[in-house]
Every structure is written in structure tokens, then in C-alpha cells.
Amino acid sequence: MTTSHKVVAFDSAPGLSRYAALAAALRARVVAGEWPPGSALPAESLLATEHQVALGTMRRALELLVAQGLVERIHGRGTFVRQGIAGASMLRFFRFDSGSGEMPRSRILSRQRVAAPAAVARRLGLATGEMVLRLQRLRLLADQPCLLEELWLPLDVFAPLAEGSTAEWDDLLYPMFARRCGVHVHRAVDDIGFAVLTAAQAIPLGLAAGHPGVVVQRAAYDLGGRCVEWRTTRGDAHAFHYTVTIT
Amino acid sequence: MTTSHKVVAFDSAPGLSRYAALAAALRARVVAGEWPPGSALPAESLLATEHQVALGTMRRALELLVAQGLVERIHGRGTFVRQGIAGASMLRFFRFDSGSGEMPRSRILSRQRVAAPAAVARRLGLATGEMVLRLQRLRLLADQPCLLEELWLPLDVFAPLAEGSTAEWDDLLYPMFARRCGVHVHRAVDDIGFAVLTAAQAIPLGLAAGHPGVVVQRAAYDLGGRCVEWRTTRGDAHAFHYTVTIT
């Protein structure tokens, strides 16, 4: 008598190593929602027998996914699909002198349902004229305004945020995106530059028009690689600092 | 009859895995100069038998050194100690609109042998008052000044640079450091900030006093982890740009 085991096929490698093909197959299952963010994958031994490869090969595949930031492994507990980026990640570019353990606060200044301008539509991978949510947001530290943000979100997936009061929104957006819209931000690309602030940008920050400012433009992507946010953040250039290590 | 093989001992692990201890032992031999930058290490199979470990374990150790940036492996050729940082690494923070294939040029504005000020001595790990080389350097792109730099170098290892004409110096410093002083810069930490330029800083750059400037402060380290350079670079803030990806 033969026992029946679940067997999962994966595309054999077109020039790819077996563990790379395995990693791609596992990634596809994660993106498809088979294992939601925060949940555990089956044990590596199980996955190995399922895919009919040696344990070491499956380990290589999982290590690859760890390096790619898709999953994280915890000794003795298991392999988990990573939750998205935590939030407050914009503050890492700034050094505001306030109580160090200070919680950042947020205030939504405006919220509009608008047709996407061409530049925004291109960034978000939408057709020009598709509906988006435009937000203006002020971030405060110890009740002092420090960052002014303009966000563009595709309405098809962020529709829940178009309704209800914005006064009750969380101070951190990404956890709220996950909870209310099922959108997990897994990757963000920040482009940093400097520009003089206009009056409209400077006043909410308590600065004067013409003050030097930092401009961070961010594109944020979900698990599947779709751009789900286009954001421009402005702050006082004198508060900017960032450290890079090169090897 | 027994054949005699070279056997290299390494400290058994005080809480370290065997491959981590192996990596540390190999790193020590590289730092000691047994395999100079650019040269090849023995084959992994040889190293494995020398250290009396399985091939896979030695591979883990070498992979660790690759991840740390100490060596690089080339399929079919061997394992090589990495040369230092190439140079021109400061330009990656700026976007000067000129011919894209433009070679950056350098001009040494001043060179002094001076006693290290306290702040510099601390950064370089010297006693206050030890002798250092202070350089001012202007970097040009298409004959346009773009960056102004102030460098502090410990004289004990950079003595060869205190003699002779600075007019003949290379445009890239790090390869010259390696060739003339045997100093290989393997790691650099850049701290980016913002400040308004003084007249003395702005004039050489063709800007006006009070112009917004980017300030990059760099500590550069050699193979052994010694800080061998402390540098401050200033440039037009409007030319600054940098991209960071977070996951």
C-alpha cells in the first residue's frame, strides 16, 4: 500500500536553479493569498517533501525569500510572511529635537476624490482620469508641525478611506491601510531632494516662504509589486539628516 | 606511512557557530596581510581540509565574508580579497547636469601638516596633537566646480602624500591611497546634512554666501577597521539627490 502525499509542482527552471524556481513558486503562493501576512508557512520539512526536493534545497529557497524581505524565520517558531512596513519610516530622515520617546501625531488637512493627473496616474499605473484619493496631511511631534505630506492613493483599493471622519484616523497610515483596506506596503522607494518651500508649503510648518526644504518623493508597493501610494513629503531642510554606509 | 597536511587551527566557538569562527579566522589572516587585496584565497576545498571541516561548512564561512564585503567569489576563477572602494563615491549623492559620461576632475587647493584638533583626533582615533594632513580639495565636472572638500588624514600612514607636488595627484583619491600608501578603504560611513554655505565655502563653488548647501561628513575605514580619513564635503543643495529603498 502506498500513502498519498500532497505534491506541489513548480515550473522547472528555464535557466534558473532549482531553489530559485522554488522561491518563485512560494512567492507566487504568498502573493495569491495562500498564506496571508503575519501567518506561518508550513514547516520547511513539509514543504520539502511536498515539492519533492531535499531539505537543504528548500532551505536555500526560503533563505532567498528572507533576503528578498518576503518572509522572516524565527528559530523554534516557524517561517512567517512579513507584515508590511511599520510606519513612521519617514521620520528616519529627520532629527527633530524633542523628547526622544515622542509619539508622532498626524492631522489630515484635506481629502478629495479626484481624477488622477497624468503624472500621478503614470506613477500609480492607472489610466489618466481614473479616480484617486488625494490627501494632505500634517505630521506633528510634541504638538509642533514638522512634516507636510501630499498623498495620492488609487481609489479602487482605498475606497473605505473615502468615507467617514478623518479625525479618527490612526497616526500611522500603513497599519491602517492593512486593517481597513487589506493593503500591505512591503516596499517603498524614497527619492530625496532639496527645494525652497513655497508659502503654501511653509506656512503649515510654521516656516517662512523661501525657507529651504527637503522633498522626499515616495512610491510604495504592495506584495504583488503594484504601486499603491505616491507621496510627496516636505520638511525643514535644517532638520534633515541621513546616514549611509558603503562597502 | 602518513602524509603530512597543513592544518590551521582556529579558535573554537565561544557561543559562535563553527562557520562564523572560521570566517573570523580567515578575516584575521586577510587583515594580517596573508592575502593582499586583489589576490586570491586558496580554493575552498583546500581551505576545508586545512581547517578540517566539511566543504559545506567552509562555504558558509566564505559566504559570510562575501556578505560582509571582505571577499568576492567568481565562478570558475576563485575567491578574491576585494580591492577598496573605487572612488567617485561622493558624486552618487549629486545630479550635476553635464555630459553624462563626464570624468570628474580634482584640484588640491591647500595641503598642511598640522596638529590634529580634538574633534578630528577623536574621529581618527588619535591623541590630540598628533600630526595629521589637512587637505582642501575642489572637484570639478566639465570644468565647473561642484564639490568642496576638507580632508583630515593621519600622517603616520599618509606621510608619502606630504611630499611632492599635489598637481600630479590622481582625480580619484582612494586608488592613489592604495598605490602610494598601501591604505585600502573598505568601508565608509556618510552622514548627510544640510547647512547654509558661508562665503568661504560658497565662493570656490561659484555660489553666493548664504546659498543652501548639502554637507556630507564621511569616516572611512581600512581593512582592519581603523579610521583612516575624516572628510567634510559641501555642494549645492539643489544638485543633491539620493534614492533609498526600504522593505
Added chain:
DNA sequence: AAGTGGTCTAGACCACTCT
């Protein structure tokens, strides 16, 4: 105690580079 990931072994075979 049971289940998880982490380390280590000893081998076979493949892919690439140089001469």
C-alpha cells in the same frame, strides 16, 4: 515532549574559466 529552524557532514554532479 513535540515541533520548529540552525548547523554540520560527506558525498555526487554541474557550470564556468583558463590554457
Added chain:
DNA sequence: GAGTGGTCTAGACCACTTG
């Protein structure tokens, strides 16, 4: 063809977490 690193296997044993 000889020598290098890269992949894959099949197992043993260890270390950590949880019930």
C-alpha cells in the same frame, strides 16, 4: 582537461519555542 565555485542530496544532530 584541470581547477574553480555552484547546486543538490540524505542524512545526523543541535538549539530554541511552545504546550
